[in-house]
Amino acid sequence: AQSVTQLGSHVSVSEGALVLLRCNYSSSVPPYLFWYVQYPNQGLQLLLKYTSAATLVKGINGFEAEFKKSETSFHLTKPSAHMRDAAEYFCAVSGSQGGSEKLVFGKGTKLTVNP
Amino acid sequence: NAGVMQNPRHLVRRRGQEARLRCSPMKGHSHVYWYRQLPEEGLKFMVYLQKENIIDESGMPKERFSAEFPKEGPSILRIQQVVRGDSAAYFCASSPRTMNTEAFFGQGTRLTVV
Numbered sequence: 001a002q003s004v005t006q007l008g009s010h011v012s013v014s015e016g017a018l019v020l021l022r023c024n025y026s027s028s029v030p031p032y033l034f035w036y037v038q039y040p041n042q043g044l045q046l047l048l049k050y051t052s053a054a055t056l057v058k059g060i061n062g063f064e065a066e067f068k069k070s071e072t073s074f075h076l077t078k079p080s081a082h083m084r085d086a087a088e089y090f091c092a093v094s095g096s097q098g099g100s101e102k103l104v105f106g107k108g109t110k111l112t113v114n115p
Numbered sequence: 116n117a118g119v120m121q122n123p124r125h126l127v128r129r130r131g132q133e134a135r136l137r138c139s140p141m142k143g144h145s146h147v148y149w150y151r152q153l154p155e156e157g158l159k160f161m162v163y164l165q166k167e168n169i170i171d172e173s174g175m176p177k178e179r180f181s182a183e184f185p186k187e188g189p190s191i192l193r194i195q196q197v198v199r200g201d202s203a204a205y206f207c208a209s210s211p212r213t214m215n216t217e218a219f220f221g222q223g224t225r226l227t228v229v
Binding site: 004009036041042043045046090105107108 | 121156
């Protein structure tokens with residue numbers, strides 16, 4: 001079975017500060033890993049994905065994430081936070097099991113950016 | 116190319132009524148996934164469909180819930196005899212091949228049961 005743990009349901013940073021959102025996963029098959037962002041009352045938008053190519057993945061809006069197999073982690077970072085980054089972020093894992101590549105999501109981390 | 120379209124965006128139903136949620140995938144996408152989001156929770160997988168076939172319904176409650184993706188028309192998630200606990204946001208995602216490639220999410224239907 002696959003699972004995702006996001007450490008910290010709420011993270012608060014100052015504008016211009018480093019953003020670090022933590023994600024640890026568990027998977028019995030080679031994982032595909034994703035980060036999604038959700039703005040209030042909106043759907044999910046894909047930020048980036050890891051699909052067994054480069055371990056450092058660059059996404060949209062200046063975000064990137066590093067896949068570390070030894071730590072079973074896929075933390076999301078951004079060097080300098082902007083007010084528009086305030087949203088909820090979800091880490092998800094997928095992997096082909098029985099022909100269904102459904103996503104398993106973490107509970108999410110709400111990011112607040114203070115001026 | 117329009118994105119994944121879900122309607123209605125908001126739906127209010129009284130206990131015991133039926134709720135029908137619609138999802139039109141992106142053009143060319145034949146894989147549809149339904150997820151449910153409860154407050155303070157992440158999204159939970161419900162069902163995975165391809166045209167005219169249910170591939171994985173392991174996340175669907177055994178009673179009152181059903182889903183279809185006909186050859187023509189949108190995918191439908193039907194909830195019969197709704198209860199307060201069904202209040203949630205329901206999201207549909209579509210992909211051209213498999214979820215591991217890339218999936219696009221709709222804006223969701225927010226169901227409120229009163």
